[in-house]
Amino acid sequence: MSNNQFRKGELYSFITGKASIAIARRLQKKFNTAGLNLTIEQWSVLYHLWKQDGISQQELCNATFRDKPSITRLVDNLEKLQLVKRVSSDADRRMNLIYLTRQAQKLQEQSMGIAEETLNEALEGVPAERIEICKEVLQIVYDNLK
Amino acid sequence: MSNNQFRKGELYSFITGKASIAIARRLQKKFNTAGLNLTIEQWSVLYHLWKQDGISQQELCNATFRDKPSITRLVDNLEKLQLVKRVSSDADRRMNLIYLTRQAQKLQEQSMGIAEETLNEALEGVPAERIEICKEVLQIVYDNLK
DNA sequence: TTTGGTTAGTTGTATAAACAACTATATGTC
DNA sequence: GACATATAGTTGTTTATACAACTAACCAAA
Incomplete structure (x- = not known):
């Protein structure tokens, strides 16, 4: 069954992810305004470390849907900002375990608050059951594409 | 009314646009497999030129939600690929009007077919009324964020 | 213990995005 | 016509992504 639900313009919006780009831009602006010197991509790495500290770069790849070079460089930049530290694993010396610094721990509450606020703005006026769908x-x- | 519809993991997916990233990656792979030497971003510019040829870079900015430098460089690269030509406007010499080449016109049918195919794969098993919602x-x- | 394959991470290269600063042209007002 | 201001596009810089090629460490089988 082919479901041609998409008129052309809508096809475009779906493919380009217009909505999620708008969310990311708004969130970035709010970070900047709040004086958080953080990109959304860096935040997304910290996000997973706040959930579980000391995971490997490979686990960060899986969690964030990025490839290994992307994570290498994001961790590079987070290290420069002194927000994480690479610690090579004793059990497997190929692995780096990534640990949050004190400074990064302090950012959790504020940045997560801003993220929730952004989503609430994005979804204002949308009934809960439609959000769920x-x-x-x-x-x-x-799942279809992964 | 604050609508905290999001458990943490879902908040993350929404912000990162997991679904649209997956769509873009699948589409890019299909382009590559089909021998289309084209990035999704370049395709998105051609997309609007197929709808209306000879529009300005500023109009491409508005249509694709990109800023002016981004469009300058995308047009640079499309020109290198000999897919578009900049023609400075007679009416307003600040403006470049962007025209498709023969070669780019030939790409429309195939690439749009691949895009529709990709969306059909993405939405397989989703009832039409849920897609609509x-x-x-x-x-x-x-609209809330723009 | 050596060999061969696998996994974790890095580096090189190309493309793209965001922001700031810039040039050139147009326009409206005096 | 001259000046201030706005608009179209470009360039420089930083950050990020994808892919390929690479190194180092691990592991399993002979």
Whole structure:
């Protein structure tokens, strides 16, 4: 069954992820305004470390859907900002375990608050059950393609 | 009304646009496999020129949600690939009008077919009315933030 | 213990995005 | 017409992504 649900302009929006780009831009602006010297991509790495500290770069790749070079460089930059530290694993010396610094721990609450605020602005006026359906559809899309 | 519809992991997916990244990657792979030497970003510019040829770089900015430097460089690269030509406007000599070459015109049918195919794969198993709701929610998100 | 394959991470290169600063042209007002 | 201001596009810089090629460490089988 081919489902040609998309008129041309809508096809374009879906492929380009217009909505998520708008969310990311708004979040970045809020970070800047708040004086958080952090890119969204860097934040997304910290996000997973706040959930579980001391995971490997490979685990960060899986969690953030990025390839290894991308994580290498994001960790490079986070290290320069003194927000994380690479510690090579005793158990497997190929692995780097990535640990948050004190400074990064302090950023969690504020930045997560800003992220929630941004999502609330994005979804203002959308009934909960429609948000739920949207989330489910996007999850299926991801599962279909992964 | 604050709508905290998001458990943490879902917040992350929404912000990062996991689904649209997956769509873009799949589309890029299909382009590569088909021997189309084209990035998704370049395709997105051609997309608007296929709808209307000879528009200005500024109009391309508005259509693609990119800033002026981004379009300058995308047009640079498309010109190197001999897919578009800059023609400075007679009416307003500040403006470049961007025209498709023969070669670019030939790419329309094939690449649009691949894009539709990709979306059909992405949305496989999702009922039409749920797709409709999802599109509407994403449009509201965009309108809320723009 | 050696060999061969796998996994973790890095480096090189090309493309792209965001922001700031810039040039050139146009336009509206006096 | 001259000046201030706005608009179209370019260039420089930093950050990020994707892919390929690479090194180092691990592991399993002979």
